[in-house]
Amino acid sequence: MDGGVASTKPDLGPLVAEWRAALGDEHVVTHEHELRTYESDGLLQYAVTPGAVLLPGSTEDVQAVVRSCHRAGIPWVARGAGSGLSGGATPVADGVLIGLNRMRRILEVDLDNQRVVVEPGVTNVAVSQAVGPSHFYPPDPSSQIVCTIGGNVAENSGGAHCFKYGFTTNYVTGLELVLPDGEVAQVGGKELDPPGYDMVGAFVGSEGTLAIATKIWLRVVPKPEAVRTLVAFFESPTQAGEVVSEIVSGGIVPGAIEMMDNLSIRAAEEYSGAGYPPDAGAALVVELDGSEAECATRFEQVVEICERAGAGSIRVARDETEREVIWKARKAAFAAMGRVAPNYYVQDSVIPRTRLAEVLGRIEELAREYDVRVANVFHAGDGNLHPLVCYDGRKEGEAERAEECAGMIVKACVDAGGSITGEHGVGVDKKRYMPEMFSDEDLGTFQRLRCAFDPDQRANPGKVMPTPRLCGEVPGPYRRHPLEQAGLAERF
């Protein structure tokens, strides 16, 4: 049945034959060493070998797999490219991993209506390629060459351009869902404002805990007429942060506005050779797009603001090649960090942009206190920080110190009125921070949505919620507690 090599976990055994019959032998992975390749997503700290990996090729396949799991009470985790950074696709040991990479057809390009219909395994970049050069798909996570639209939907992915253009959730108009009981529902479609609740809005960003999207309707938009890009260098992130505030309060909405601090500049420069001065305290990449006229006027204003603020130097891209060079350093920042330290934690906290100076100061303090180096790369327009807490895992105690420091940074951001995650998702990695943002009652209310989709909680269990909660039956009308009836207690 499985080639004679004992490898499936015993409780899945009887189902393997059924899955092989439904999906074909080659699409049911049960060998231990093959299963290992699926044990982590982009966050390698978490690794769990799944009981089996199933690779469906169609909605019907997904339905067959989910239905059998429903019947047998087996939990499952859906996975796209596995490039997520929150452990959202970490498998469960007694369950199956449902890999959606085979479902990578672009089903329809309806440019007249500015819609593209895709299967979940289609990569992010493939959507823009399918509608170019006249149109594009704005959400552009750094991993866009490999990450899938299904994963983007699960995580509500952002990217460098979302301050102006918005997130995945602003571009999904419809979904075909395989629900945890194996039923298929279509919510939304090509049209806006479908009747009933906004189930598309409720689903995007649910991190695989509600259902599996097997077909996704996306909105694409005309490519702007003009793009102007510059990078300006400053003495400190605080100074650069003031420039960001001035740009935004001047009524300018840049397509992208990205900041790097000295440590990330040095690392990225060594790696990319983009020509960033290694002694600069901060680099600020500003990109405007839109109509020629508006772009030209606004771009002059941006240059003026940078000059007035005392930018050490300003480099304006004169053509597409120069623009790519400017972006090269920013895009290399994460990968380049390998040169600074063998390991690092990436955080994804968000702060109100006006609290930048204060929070950066706090991060510096924490880095000193925990004796670790922290590099800062961030989406400055929307306040999404990506502090990279560097450590050497081979040195005794350093990983623990770094992790603790990363946790304190998250807390500092929430205390400043922000969020624990702007685009990477909660997954397993940040669920312990959820109580920093949400009360027990808030979490209980999230759970209501979960239970409406998945009362048995078989979809990606152990993610998002800090502690497991049961669904139970739909409760009847609320009854007053005897103490309340007696007037001895009030409840608000």
Added chain:
Amino acid sequence: MAVATRETLIKALRRAGEAGTPVRLRGGRTKLHWAANRGEPELELSTAGLDRVLEHNVGDLTAVLEAGVPLAAAQATFAAEGQMLSLDPPDDGATIGGVVASGDSGPLRSRYGGVRDLIVGIKVALSDGTVAKAGGKVIKNVAGYDLAKLFAGSLGTLGAILEVTVRLHPLPPATATAAGGSRDPALVARAARELSHAPLEQLGLDVRWGGGDGAVLSRFGGATAREQAEAAARVLANAGVEAEIVEDDDAIWRVQREGQRSPEWAIARVSARQTDLPDLFAATDRLGARLVGRASLGLCWLKLEGRGPEEADAAIEELRRDYTVTILDAPPGLRADHWGPIDPEARALMRRVRERFDPAGVCNPGAAP
């Protein structure tokens, strides 16, 4: 009845849940004649006491508003700082809670999206006494489920909205509109299509059609609004529609918004596609109606003028054969359902959602999908 405080509202909703009393939240009373609000509920709770702008974070372009804040009052607060909430639905007296609960929108939607796209956080009260929040106060946040979107457009059927956090945008320093008219529906549709796909950043892109006359309106804001409108006028001219540039353009857009409402006739909101415009113009003529629409979004509002309830019902039935149609204003005697047909599995899912949020089934039950 007017509810004085947030606490009394929460308590009254919980009591209604306990007693199984159907309850409707009331904001600015601007949508009581919608099909969704037919019939008198046993209990009506007003959000009039929840009227504070709790935060306007100017530097962060966000605001926290209590549900009963009139949208116009909030806009005045934001405008004083050169900002706006990019929502411009037709009813001037509407509250932010009502606008969110109805998912209503205006011409700015073409550029900035609808309620669902501008709301970043929400606080709600449920019929079992639960008070909970979702989302946050920053514009980028993926922690937890996006319940703000679930409540946007839910017509008060899941619970009461207590407050919302919204994202703001800079108020454009100037606006200008390229306005082109034509009596040829094919030309209007073609011109709208060209503009939908042009690399222009339009603040609004609307059409109107009715009585054998139509228009395409393309609005711009910013430092170079007029120049951009001139570029749009060239696109229109190439499509065969002569356009004029109007810089004092508020009145033009007010007319568009007013086309989405009627005190006497039925209003059918059609969730169509861009390419449906020519057919929708033909349907408008066939039904003797008037249409306003967001050309690039495919959203249109048909005013079924001069149609009594029975005729209007027949017209809606005809439209529903080809399109997804939601009924907003509904004159007395009209029977058409607010939502119309929904995919059965999707509807079952929505009902399960409602059972979880409002197990007592008391929140505006007549409007539930």
